[in-house]
Amino acid sequence: MDGLRAYRMITAMWIRSTMAYRASFVMTTIGNFAATALDFVAILLMFSRVDALGGYTLPQIAFLYGVSGVAFGLADLAIGSMDRLGRRVRDGTLDTLLVRPAPVLAQVAADRFGLRRLGRVVQGALVLGWALLTVDIDWTPLKVLLMPMMLLSGAVIFCAVFVGGAAFQFVAQDASEVQNAFTYGGTTLLQYPPTVFGRELVRGVTFVLPLAFVNWVPASHVLGQPYPLDLPEWAAFAPPLVAVACCALAGLAWRAGLRTYRSTGS
Amino acid sequence: MGTGRLYVAVAVGGFRRYATYRVATAAGVFTNTVFGLILVYTYIALWEERPHLGGYDQAQAVTYVWLGQALLSTLSIGGGGFEDELMERIRTGDVAVDLYRPADLQLWWLAADLGRALFQLLGRGVLPFAFGAVFFEVALPSDPVTWAACLFAVLLGMVVSFGLRYLVALSAFWLMDGAGVSQMAWLAAFFCSGMLLPLNVFPGLLGEVVRALPWSSLLQAPADVLLGQADPLGTFAFQAAWAVALLAAGRLVQSAATRRVVVQGG
Numbered sequence: 450m451d452g453l454r455a456y457r458m459i460t461a462m463w464i465r466s467t468m469a470y471r472a473s474f475v476m477t478t479i480g481n482f483a484a485t486a487l488d489f490v491a492i493l494l495m496f497s498r499v500d501a502l503g504g505y506t507l508p509q510i511a512f513l514y515g516v517s518g519v520a521f522g523l524a525d526l527a528i529g530s531m532d533r534l535g536r537r538v539r540d541g542t543l544d545t546l547l548v549r550p551a552p553v554l555a556q557v558a559a560d561r562f563g564l565r566r567l568g569r570v571v572q573g574a575l576v577l578g579w580a581l582l583t584v585d586i587d588w589t590p591l592k593v594l595l596m597p598m599m600l601l602s603g604a605v606i607f608c609a610v611f612v613g614g615a616a617f618q619f620v621a622q623d624a625s626e627v628q629n630a631f632t633y634g635g636t637t638l639l640q641y642p643p644t645v646f647g648r649e650l651v652r653g654v655t656f657v658l659p660l661a662f663v664n665w666v667p668a669s670h671v672l673g674q675p676y677p678l679d680l681p682e683w684a685a686f687a688p689p690l691v692a693v694a695c696c697a698l699a700g701l702a703w704r705a706g707l708r709t710y711r712s713t714g715s
Numbered sequence: 716m717g718t719g720r721l722y723v724a725v726a727v728g729g730f731r732r733y734a735t736y737r738v739a740t741a742a743g744v745f746t747n748t749v750f751g752l753i754l755v756y757t758y759i760a761l762w763e764e765r766p767h768l769g770g771y772d773q774a775q776a777v778t779y780v781w782l783g784q785a786l787l788s789t790l791s792i793g794g795g796g797f798e799d800e801l802m803e804r805i806r807t808g809d810v811a812v813d814l815y816r817p818a819d820l821q822l823w824w825l826a827a828d829l830g831r832a833l834f835q836l837l838g839r840g841v842l843p844f845a846f847g848a849v850f851f852e853v854a855l856p857s858d859p860v861t862w863a864a865c866l867f868a869v870l871l872g873m874v875v876s877f878g879l880r881y882l883v884a885l886s887a888f889w890l891m892d893g894a895g896v897s898q899m900a901w902l903a904a905f906f907c908s909g910m911l912l913p914l915n916v917f918p919g920l921l922g923e924v925v926r927a928l929p930w931s932s933l934l935q936a937p938a939d940v941l942l943g944q945a946d947p948l949g950t951f952a953f954q955a956a957w958a959v960a961l962l963a964a965g966r967l968v969q970s971a972a973t974r975r976v977v978v979q980g981g
Binding site: 494 | 741761895905
């Protein structure tokens, strides 16, 4: 609870400071929107030349893209500045956070909170909206229920990846790009159907880093596509469990990372 | 002779400066490899659907992906070159000190950025490219002349990239906060350089327009030289023309900007 309060206060502070330069805020939000839209433009360009990719039609891929985009966008909005941790460890400014009477994780998560990241969420939501209007789905109550669950669990899974990546930076301070490979790389991966990728890669993002539960597995149920790796039917409903497990592991990693922290002394 | 040595020293400094970030370089190699993997599978799926799309066969398309990952940070297609630093110096007024130095501002930064680019090519480019060549079916030329021609096209691409980013950096003289312009610049670079998708896959008129723009010098030009899709001499001429035009534009803007410089006391 302490953490939540600290998180709210710090984010509110950053929002106020952002709003001091409104023109810049509008520009960077549009920029964020455009930057993520570029990925979708690539997909549209591909579909100007083909009718299907990996057995998925354009609306179906837009569905995958939208879910991945919204889930990742929410995580990025909430705690997307976690990749700055390495820099704080390097230059010693993490010490300031350690002496404050609030959980370090909450402070790091809220650090430089960027409201402009809403641009990414909006972009994902628009593509998802378009997908829902055009895609052919046999709606059942269960499938409707899966939608919000997918987005929320997905956001939580991505949050866990952010925290895990930050924990890794306690050890490898200069390696924020490794984190990008899993966060930005992860969301890019999920924008395409699992049928496109090599079996080993799909296995890796299902059982090792379970990104597949953000959209691939539950979306297979919604879209009526074959499950990746022939997973059982119920796997589509596993994302909340996977999300909780990811959070537990990320929390452990964070604690372990924080314990290894030695100040630079500068 | 004396001044030539100065700029060589600046370039060497730029090279060595980036060479000190060993962990960051390793992290970058990892990230480029991960993104290369994701892209290469989508390209394979695309070329399976439409063989010989854009005049490439599948091995050529795969080669194109890995070349793109090798050149991404070399040519600063996603930003991250000298421009952030120059903009910061303009914003804080430190640029006034630079202007008093007995060296040319544009040449100074060009030398520093070439040094950086050469390091990134060796440090971050070679390994992902080698990874791709080992694990995927690629189309590499066997004669050393083509390789040399490709390297020369990369070198010209470095100058064109610098010319573009120098203009971006100088915009800080008028705008102070260059974040928005930087973002627009890397979006344009991503879209128009062929980083998003090879430019010959772009449909119709759009493809012709992006091919005529300076950004096509960055990735598309060296790639087509390497893959034997373009006449090297014609490509060099195209790149050199843009390099000269952009450097001249940079000169013009620079002299307009420096007339505006007001050194704040204190």
